[in-house]
């Protein structure tokens with residue numbers, strides 16, 4: 001029997017769930033999450049209502065950047081299991097209708113990768129033959145080139161060049177100095193990347209989130225971001241995927257301004273990525289909440305150029321990194337730090353290393369508000385593991401690891417993450433009185449119909465029931481009140497009206513719904529009928545952080 005072809009644009013209606021295998025579920029009791037543990041939790045993910053899992057890097061690595069320092073592109077880190085464990089996991093995920101994407105770390109390797117170890121021997125080997133690996137990386141005699149490229153990990157690095165003592169040259173690195181950048185001007189490097197992707201695609205993964213794509217190529221006199229040659233290489237990756245693995249997904253991590261990020265979609269007949277993260281809107285959701293003014297959301301969404309018909313945005317509130325403040329103005333960044341990072345330990349690089357619930361003072365109404373806006377804006381939402389139960393963070397852990405603590409499954413030993421004691425876990429499970437696993441865990445929330453987890457699952461059901469969320473166009477509605485955001489989503493004869501109050505007290509607004517006179521808003525949850533839309537402004541009264549998801553019924 002031949003297998004049915006996958007729906008080609010499945011990603012447009014998918015809800016994604018980002019997780020780290022290392023901190024999700026430990027199957028063998030050694031304190032480290034693994035593939036057998038994750039496989040055992042697939043029913044939970046299916047019940048939650050997500051469609052596609054994005055796995056953070058799971059390759060062999062010295063783990064100096066949580067696995068983004070790859071030492072072997074075609075193996076599994078031994079802590080996480082074996083390739084056979086991975087195959088079983090993938091089969092079981094697919095059997096449940098869950099898709100799986102990996103994380104393709106393109107820009108750099110670990111300094112411990114055998115390619116870099118070989119490269120350090122210099123351009124010529126002792127026997128006089130050329131060292132083909134030397135040219136896998138970017139070298140300089142002086143370390144003075146590309147001075148206009150910014151430093152990304154500002155808290156750790158002072159230069160994008162480091163001296164390699166053994167070969168007496170400087171090597172280029174956009175991130176940590178233990179992550180040398182690959183030389184994408186070398187066609188062999190391009191082929192190595194394609195082969196790494198093929199390896200996992202052959203095993204059946206549904207695609208990749210592709211890491212740090214703006215930085216592949218360096219050119220003197222530029223900031224070494226978003227260069228045309230970088231786009232050429234990425235279009236080559238897409239061509240390979242479309243030709244050899246049609247239906248698989250490429251999602252770009254390009255933390256850039258709207259005008260630059262849209263370039264990563266490519267063009268209708270010359271495509272690049274199927275999806276790109278909407279980095280610009282993310283901090284503005286948080287900013288709007290604190291300012292009780294949604295103007296910046298409307299402005300940035302209005303600034304997003306159109307995307308090709310195959311394209312879809314990936315929207316998110318939090319992820320495994322800091323809440324990045326690269327895509328805001330200096331004034332906005334200062335506001336965000338003052339509003340959301342009162343303790344200096346919360347700041348890292350150009351961002352804030354906190355999880356969703358603590359950022360929002362563990363206020364259920366604010367968590368619901370931002371989540372509903374995330375689910376209702378154009379794009380496919382990505383949930384970060386643990387945020388569906390309101391997990392907290394641990395500021396005593398270094399780097400961004402405070403937002404990467406073990407998933408809290410129960411009130412049992414180590415929060416049900418592992419049978420090992422908390423101090424033997426890869427990161428200690430959170431045990432504080434507010435966010436600790438004794439209080440915040442899946443088991444108790446599964447039993448509580450009004451828990452955040454149950455609410456999240458119901459909201460995802462609602463979203464799935466209305467394909468307009470995935471495919472509809474977006475029109476902002478004037479409300480006469482900047483704290484109240486209103487927009488419609490329209491597709492295939494269905495119109496949704498979404499209204500959200502970003503203020504911490506009740507608000508009145510007057511919606512300009514002239515285009516919809518005669519129609520009746522009906523809430524998606526519960527089916528309550530609101531007054532019919534008449535001539536003139538449509539008044540709404542909203543309690544603090546209230547939101548309405550309604551469908552406009554009746555003739556237009």
Ligand SMILES: OC[C@H]1O[C@H](O[C@H]2O[C@H](CO)[C@@H](O)[C@H](O)[C@H]2O)[C@H](O)[C@@H](O)[C@@H]1O
Nearest residue numbers: 065068152175211212253255321322324
């Ligand atoms: O592999 C290096 C890093 O790559 C991604 O980084 C992104 O995160 C940075 C903030 O932590 C951000 O400023 C940058 O624009 C991104 O490319 C990855 O998500 C990181 O975890 C990783 O360290």
Ligand SMILES: [Ca+2]
Nearest residue numbers: 026028032034
């Ligand atoms: Ca384990």
